[in-house]
Amino acid sequence: MVPESGPQTPPLPASVPGDARPDAPALAPRGPHAVGVHTLSLVNPGQPDVTRPAPDGTLARTDRRLTVEVWYPTPGESGSGAMVYQDVIPSTPPVPYRVPGRATRDAPVKPEGPYPLVIVSHGYPGSRYFLSNLTENLASKGYVVAAIDHTGSTFGDMGHFAVTLLNRPTDILFTLAELDRLGAAGGDSPLSGAVDASRTAVVGYSMGGYGALNAAGAGFGPEVRPLVPGGALAGREAGAIRPDPRIHAVVALAPWGSGAAVKAARIPVGGAFGFWDAAGLAGLRVPTLFIAGEHDDVSGFEGGVKALFEHAVNAERSLLVYRGARHNIAGNPAPAIPGPISAEDFLRYAEPVWDTARLHNLNQHFITAFLGLHLKGQQDAAPYLQVPTPVASDASPDAPWPGFPARTAVGIELHHLNAGQMAGPGAGETLS
Known part of the structure; x- marks a missing residue:
C-alpha cells in the first residue's frame, strides 16, 4: 500500500552548523532548551526608495517588505528537532542549497519567558539563515533570536549598494x-508573551x-550623505540619532565601514574612520563586542575594525581577534551542492x-558570555571575558x-x- 503524501518531518541530522567540537570552550555547546522557529513577514510602510530618485532629487516612498526568521525556546529536549533551511549561492543563476538545523517549525514557545531579544543582521549579500550556527545556539540558551532577510541585500536579490x-x-x-x-x-501572535524587548542586543x-x-547610536559622518540619493542618510548622522533605550549590547563581527574598508572599496568618504567620525563613534554608549580576523581584507583590521574598537570611547568594549583569519569568521560553512563550487x-x-566549526564554537562561547x-x-559569565595577561592566548601557556x-x-x-578609556599604554588590559 502506498502511503498518502503529506508534510514530512526531516530525519534527525547527524551534524549541523554550530555543533560543538570535542575541544569547544565551555559556553559553546547548546543550552538547556529545545528550539522552535517561526517565519514573520513584516511590512515597513512608506520607506524612501533610493532606486527611484526624481529629477529634483526627491525620493518616492514605498512599503518595505522584510522576511524575519525567529528562533526561540520550546518544550522538549535540548538539541531535538530537525529542520532544513533553504538558501542559495549568489551565482548566475543562483544555486539553491539546504542547511540542516536542530529546530522545530512553528513549535509553541516555552512558557518560561519573556526572553531577551537578539536581532541578527547578515552581510552583503547574505541571508537570515547564514548565521544559523549562532541563532539556534542562542535560542537554546533562553533568547528570542530574530534574523532579518534585508530585502535588496540577500544572496537571492542583491541590488544597488x-x-x-x-x-x-x-x-x-x-x-x-x-x-x-x-x-x-x-x-494573538504566536510569540505573544515571549519577548522582553527592553533587553535587546544586536548582532x-x-x-x-x-x-x-x-542602530545602537554610532552616527555617520556628513561625508557619507552623498552616497545615498535624496539625503536619505541625514537622519542617521551624528547628532541626529536618538539611541533606542531597548538596545543594551552590540556584537559587531567584522563590521564594515571603517576608513580601511571604504578606501579598499574606493568609496569617496574622507576621515580616519570612514563612515564614522569621532563625534559619530562617541554616540556608541552600550557595551560592544568587536570580533575580527587579524588579516581582514574586506573590513580591514589595523585602521579598520581595530580602529573602531579603539575610538568608540564612550562604550565599554572588547575586541576578540582571530590571528591569521580574514573576513569570513561568522557564517555557515560552504554548502554541499551538485557540481563544483x-x-x-x-x-x-x-x-x-581556520576551521569553520572552530570559529563557530569560539563565537558561541564569547557571545554567550x-x-x-x-x-x-549573569555575573558568573564575567570570568570568561577576563583573560590572563598578555592578551594573546598562546603567549600564556x-x-x-x-x-x-588544556592546549586549546x-x-x-x-x-x-x-568607557572613557582611550587606546594606548595598557590598552590590552583585561577587565577589572
Missing part, C-alpha cells in the same frame, strides 16, 4: 519595534555590523586557514583562559577598554 547603506539600521530598528509589539503579553556581521553600530563562491563561506553578562546580568580545555586557547587575542 545604496539600498543596503540606507536600510540596514532602519530594518534593525523596525524589526525591534515589531518584535516588541508581537511579543508583548496578551496578543551584525560585515554590513550587518555597520547597521548594528549605527567556484573559489569565489567558496570563499564567501570559508576561511583560508557577553550577552549573559549584559542582557541577563601556564595561565589557560577560563573555560578552555591558541590563535586568539582578547582586548578590553572601559
Whole structure:
C-alpha cells in the first residue's frame, strides 16, 4: 500500500552548523532548551526608495517588505528537532542549497519567558539563515533570536549598494519595534508573551555590523550623505540619532565601514574612520563586542575594525581577534551542492586557514558570555571575558583562559577598554 503524501518531518541530522567540537570552550555547546522557529513577514510602510530618485532629487516612498526568521525556546529536549533551511549561492543563476538545523517549525514557545531579544543582521549579500550556527545556539540558551532577510541585500536579490547603506539600521530598528509589539503579553501572535524587548542586543556581521553600530547610536559622518540619493542618510548622522533605550549590547563581527574598508572599496568618504567620525563613534554608549580576523581584507583590521574598537570611547568594549583569519569568521560553512563550487563562491563561506566549526564554537562561547553578562546580568559569565595577561592566548601557556580545555586557547587575542578609556599604554588590559 502506498502511503498518502503529506508534510514530512526531516530525519534527525547527524551534524549541523554550530555543533560543538570535542575541544569547544565551555559556553559553546547548546543550552538547556529545545528550539522552535517561526517565519514573520513584516511590512515597513512608506520607506524612501533610493532606486527611484526624481529629477529634483526627491525620493518616492514605498512599503518595505522584510522576511524575519525567529528562533526561540520550546518544550522538549535540548538539541531535538530537525529542520532544513533553504538558501542559495549568489551565482548566475543562483544555486539553491539546504542547511540542516536542530529546530522545530512553528513549535509553541516555552512558557518560561519573556526572553531577551537578539536581532541578527547578515552581510552583503547574505541571508537570515547564514548565521544559523549562532541563532539556534542562542535560542537554546533562553533568547528570542530574530534574523532579518534585508530585502535588496540577500544572496537571492542583491541590488544597488545604496539600498543596503540606507536600510540596514532602519530594518534593525523596525524589526525591534515589531518584535516588541508581537511579543508583548496578551496578543494573538504566536510569540505573544515571549519577548522582553527592553533587553535587546544586536548582532551584525560585515554590513550587518555597520547597521548594528549605527542602530545602537554610532552616527555617520556628513561625508557619507552623498552616497545615498535624496539625503536619505541625514537622519542617521551624528547628532541626529536618538539611541533606542531597548538596545543594551552590540556584537559587531567584522563590521564594515571603517576608513580601511571604504578606501579598499574606493568609496569617496574622507576621515580616519570612514563612515564614522569621532563625534559619530562617541554616540556608541552600550557595551560592544568587536570580533575580527587579524588579516581582514574586506573590513580591514589595523585602521579598520581595530580602529573602531579603539575610538568608540564612550562604550565599554572588547575586541576578540582571530590571528591569521580574514573576513569570513561568522557564517555557515560552504554548502554541499551538485557540481563544483567556484573559489569565489567558496570563499564567501570559508576561511583560508581556520576551521569553520572552530570559529563557530569560539563565537558561541564569547557571545554567550557577553550577552549573559549584559542582557541577563549573569555575573558568573564575567570570568570568561577576563583573560590572563598578555592578551594573546598562546603567549600564556601556564595561565589557560577560563573555560578552555588544556592546549586549546591558541590563535586568539582578547582586548578590553572601559568607557572613557582611550587606546594606548595598557590598552590590552583585561577587565577589572
